[in-house]
Amino acid sequence: MSNWAACITVADFAELAALRLFPGLECGEANGMIWLRGNASGEELDRTLAKVPGLERFEVLESGRLKSPHSRIPGETLPPVAWRPLKELLLPALPTAAMAGETRQKLALTLVRSGVEQPPAALLTTLSAWTGFAERAPVIRLDGLAFAVSDDQQALVLGKPVPPLPGIRMVNQSGILTPCGFAWSPPVEPVALKDLFALGPNDVVVLAEEGTHQVIRSEQFVRASRSAARATREEFNAHDR
Amino acid sequence: MSLSHFLVALAETGQVAVSPEFVEDEDGDVGAVLLEMDRVTRLNLAGSAPEFVPDAASWSARLLYRGCQFLVCRDVDGGILTTALQEPCPTAHSPGTDYSADLALQYLPDLIHMARQVASGDPLVQQLLIIAREWPLSSVGVRGLEAVSVESFISDAALRQLYVDRVLAREDVSRLGDSRVAQAVREALGAFPELCHTVAEQLEVPTAP
Known part of the structure; x- marks a missing residue:
């Protein structure tokens, strides 16, 4: 037989969550109030009950009437309630994820001078320079290269050894190409830039000194060979005529 | 399989079949197939590339076909084999002739390799080595050839x-005896001896600092 009871407004029902793991606690709703009772007592339970804001406690007398600790005279009786275990009615849930922070200030990605020495692994040159080299180069110097050509007849050659041609030699860090002697700022990991530019596994982005960038997809590259260089040159020649 | 089909299969897949009949009739498509091989190779x-010499190309195609036959x-008489593989090229050596003959003879090293696997002392191997020695452009990578002339x-x-591409691809250091070849190979490697360690070591190409 329970020797204490308590009530709280329905609106404050969630405040009882701290009591959820105490054994034997039952609750139910009656007349717009949530009633709580238990058959156990103890110092820890008393302290937890005392911490619940808006909870009104009563002693349940043998007559079934309720007596407030602030009154000498028993008052009302415990209303008829369909009692259910508190832990069945108060179910835990994962906390709602916090809203992502709103970016009010963005840092511009820029190229800055770098003292870190890195070997070149790409070359930005002209189509005529590239085809002039590739059509006569030893196969062993072409085997590790791939190239892509833009409409304005700029050729980007990837791979090593970088052809000995005039142009801009570039460092390749996981698909992020920067001119030799430069690094991007802020100095985030290459993978962050790959996400930023939505690069696929073999796509590259060329970061230029003047602050522009160009994404080149993997399917736009062809393996370097004399015949591929000739075909590219002839295609552009036919287009020019 | 006719000679033209043989050449098409050779160029496209590298897997060929040959007829057991030793007939000399050349089907009419051979010229067109060789012209296409010339276009792609060029x-x-x-x-x-040097000029295309059809007679040399046809001759080398027939020679390779016979070699495969x-x-x-294996039961062909040695005399027949020797006669068939000793047919001289109808045109004298020149860049055009060597290039045209190479359209088919570029596969000679593979044929010699397979013949050696069957029997290294076979008359077929000996005859193929004679051809290899006479056509050094096509025989890069073949072991056991003495000094060849690249003139x-x-x-x-x-x-x-x-030639240099083949020497590097097949790491055939036996071809480096000619100073012109050695120089051309050095130029191809440039400052990157790591591209072909075997040849670079033979030529003592310095490693980049």
């Missing part, structure tokens, strides 16, 4: 580069 040569028909084609830039 696209992949460094610079401008003798590889699978007939080394002056042609495209064929010289083709």
Whole structure:
């Protein structure tokens, strides 16, 4: 037989969550109030009950009437309630994820001078320079290269050894190409830039000194060979005529 | 399989079949197939390829076909084999002849390799080695050849580069005895001896600092 009871407004029902793991606690709703009772007592339970804001406690007398600790005279009786275990009615849930922070200030990605020495692994040159080299180069110097050509007849050659041609030699860090002697700022990991530019596994982005960038997809590259260089040159020649 | 089909299969897949009949009739499509092989090969040569010499190309195609026949028909008389494989090229050595003959003879090292696997002392191997010695542009990578002469084609830039490409690809250091070849190989490697360690070590190409 329970020797204490308590009530709280329905609106404050969630405040009882701290009591959820105490054994034997039952609750139910009656007349717009949530009633709580238990058959156990103890110092820890008393302290937890005392911490619940808006909870009104009563002693349940043998007559079934309720007596407030602030009154000498028993008052009302415990209303008829369909009692259910508190832990069945108060179910835990994962906390709602916090809203992502709103970016009010963005840092511009820029190229800055770098003292870190890195070997070149790409070359930005002209189509005529590239085809002039590739059509006569030893196969062993072409085997590790791939190239892509833009409409304005700029050729980007990837791979090593970088052809000995005039142009801009570039460092390749996981698909992020920067001119030799430069690094991007802020100095985030290459993978962050790959996400930023939505690069696929073999796509590259060329970061230029003047602050522009160009994404080149993997399917736009062809393996370097004399015949591929000739075909590219002839295609552009036919287009020019 | 006719000679033209043989050449198409050779160029496209590298897997060929040959007829057991030793007939000399050449089907009419051979010329067209060789012209197409010339067109494709020309696209992949460094610079401008020499002129195409149809007679030399046809001769080398027939020679390779016979060589393949003798590889699978093991019961052919040695005299027939020797006569068939000793047919001389109808045109004298020149960059054009060597280039045209190479359209088919470029597969000679593979044929010699297979013949050696069957029997290294076979008359077929001996005859194929004679051909290999006479056509050094096509026989890069074949073991057991003495010093070969590259005079007939080394002056042609495209064929010289083709030769150098093959020496590097097959790491055939036996071809480095000629100073012109050695120099061309050095130029191809440039400052990157790591591209072909075996040849670079033979030529003592310095490593980049």
